Amino acid sequence: MTIDIFNFQSDTIGSFDLLIFAVGYEERSRFVAERVHQDSDIIVGYQFDDGHMFSFASNLGFLSEIGGHIMHANDTLESMLRSLGIVEFINKKICLDVSSLNRGAMAAILAELIDSDFFLGVHVTVMYAIARFSKPASEQVDFLDFAPLPGFSGWTSNPERPTVLVLGLGYETDHAIGALEYLDPSSAFAFSPIGIDERFDREVFTANEAVFDVIAGHRIVYYRVMAPYDTYWQMRSLIFSLIGSARVVLVPMGPKIFSSLCLVGQRVFGDEISVWRASGHTLAGARDVSASGEIAGYVFRRSAPSR
């Protein structure tokens, strides 16, 4: 199977056969959907079992208004579409908004879109509504869910090789250094986001001071959140330089668009790459987040079925 990654132009989005977005508690959950629902044939809102607070009710109302269908955490996308009488979804165009999806849900949906024969040949436009800046929650939420992401754990044929950790940094204080200590790799690299608001960049630096202290400067890769296609190539270049001599573990924290790139990339780079999640279970630090107005994205395309 081949996966190709393309650049994305937000001013020429076009139309979709399927739009998937999270019906979350953040106001920004529906930002992308508000812009593309009129050009989407089928609309699916992914609803979490918890977190029904803040903007959740209005987001759910919006889904209903635009004639969307609810997909629950245990559903598969295929079963959801089959329930609508659709028997195949080959070569279709899909918009996946990852802004408010958690990493588990994102992994489940992407695994299906990439692996299932039901979705052969699809073009998936992954979109991400950048949040308006707000200070991180003062309470530091402990992250406890630290494990390979189901479906993206990889499988090494060289367990004796050194583990190299590639961290995606976010602005949760000391999460990344905790992951580094926990996984205890032989070497580490970090992808540090550059957003559209300098305050965000400063918060990322402050939250990760301990990481910057232990990872040498030449192992920090700065990426622009608004340019995921470029980020993919930065990541690809790093991973291909490591893959012959190391096992690579990607731990994406920070912007969800980076997490989605790690997941899609894992399929491209192969089973020697493993993606782990490092995120909190609880809603203790949850707060509403609104969209800044900027949308970042990229497109990946699965190879078409042979006829």
Next chain:
Amino acid sequence: MIDHPFFDTFNAKHKTDQEIGVTFVPPSGALSRLVTRDHVILSGPRGSGKTTLLKMLTHSTFRYWNGVEADEFREKIDFVSIFVAADRSWHGQLKTLPQTVPSADTAILLGMSAFTSHIFKAIISAFIDWNELPSPDNRTTATLLPKLDTKKESDVCSHLAQIWMLAPRASTFLEMQKALSERLSHIGMLRNQLKFGNDALTSAENRFLFVDYREGMKAAAEIHNFVSGLPERRWSFLFDEMEVAPSFIQESLFSDLRGEANRPKINYKLALAPFNKNFRPVLDEHGAASRHDYQHVDLTFARKENGYNFTRQLCELMIRRAGLDVSVEKLLGTSYFSFFDEDSPSASSGLSKYSDDRPLGKIYSRLADKDAGFRQYLTDRKLDLGNIDKLDEDVRAKTLRKIRNIVVMREYFSRPSSSSINAENLSSRSRKTFTLYTGNPTMLALTEGNPRSIIGLFSSIVAEYTASAGKVKVSERIQAEEIQRSIRIMRSLLKTVPHGDSRYQGKGILSFLDDIGAALYNGVMSVDFPDNPPLSFRVNPGVNPHHLAAIGKALNLGALVYVPDMDSEDIISSVIGKRFRLNYLLAVYYKLPISLDRDITLESLLGRRLSARQPQMEFHNDD
């Protein structure tokens, strides 16, 4: 950021043999107990040097060591070793197997086969190393590792390929290695296939799944010994990081410790964290193994003085490698607590150090001024700080010396008050908080004799010292900052590990440890002056199983330290009845003295809210 001149990788797993060998400092007695002919369990929390010690048993690493005892041990290592690496990320993959294949049995079958293939790869990798080693200059190593020519290499490979059910493209070690990588890849493919049913398991091409690692290891030893003309040569299999291995692998290796049949030729050295729920139950099930089945080497220093020597040696090696040759004392200066060691009247003045014009005496006086509890304590014991020189030496030792560290802490962490002690809030911390713990030997104690902590705490300090060409000791400010940084890193790690109890939902075990730290601090700073406050705790029966599991996890991460009642105890399978103290770095965070003092039950320390009895005492070891 100051560049760390020493050990720029995070652990010893993938350092070169040379890097490990030339920087090796042997923990007291550990190496001599490791080279025994018995099985050995090597225990210690993360960073305690288990990997380094195991690697030092391999000839390819040992040859780089030039320490004073190197020649002695070169003769003692009269066996060959196979180092079987492991780490959390690989074991993390194996642990996902039950989620991806149809049954638990199938997951175990694939997991064991992957582990078996990994051991075989380690064996072949060692064969390659042995053939590539330069001619050793000592007799023992030269005798143990004769070079195999192409014919002999081919003989070894063809025999092993048959037993391991492997089809290398040629009978060479390199092709064997490639074939084993392909086998591991094939197991990964099977994992994916098995999502659609178990049929693949019965296929003839997958019979290798049932190859037993014990038989494969035994065959490797016998064949290589035979071809080398060394039928009596002994083998050690060095299993690293077994604490993160899936339970089925741990249980299998533990049960092998009871095996007598291969003992003369093959033994295991297993590196484990201090707590392991599987250890004792597995051994008991296989015949109540006792000490004669294996030796136990513990790399934990429950009493800080026992770790000083090792810590000092490693620090001084770091200083030497940075180009200077000075003592740790010169690097760090004197600790705030260093007056503890001398108690006799000063020869010049004839005055006791408790006299109110001496530094220690001033601390006592200042505390007496602001702490009514302390004044009452002195009154009750008829102690007059103004006439301390008249006290008998014995009385001084039994009263004033006994309470010194508590006096220092209460004085340092309290504000002026005319009545009851006005203790600082535990949550208020500044650089001053950490400054109290700077200097030698307190800084040594904070590392717990743990090489990773030593390197973490001292790398920047040594670099700073080097930058000043060793002219002045490293300032208390910089030392305090490094303490703060080390604490921050340790606390970040502790956040990642969950605590199962609903009270701590969403929190890591750090919150549980914070409760313990706060309770101990309250004891030290209580209204009534405590001359012997609890600074360790004992786990009483009836404690909520989630807390028991949290203690086990904290122990393995080095956040808690087991304090055995006897000199040395086994791997802990249950924490009930055992005594623990906080890691001294964490003790600093909780503003506690760096000492053991007496213990208290966990229930008394934290209150009855933590002691919900449950009928099933289940431990979770998924650290």
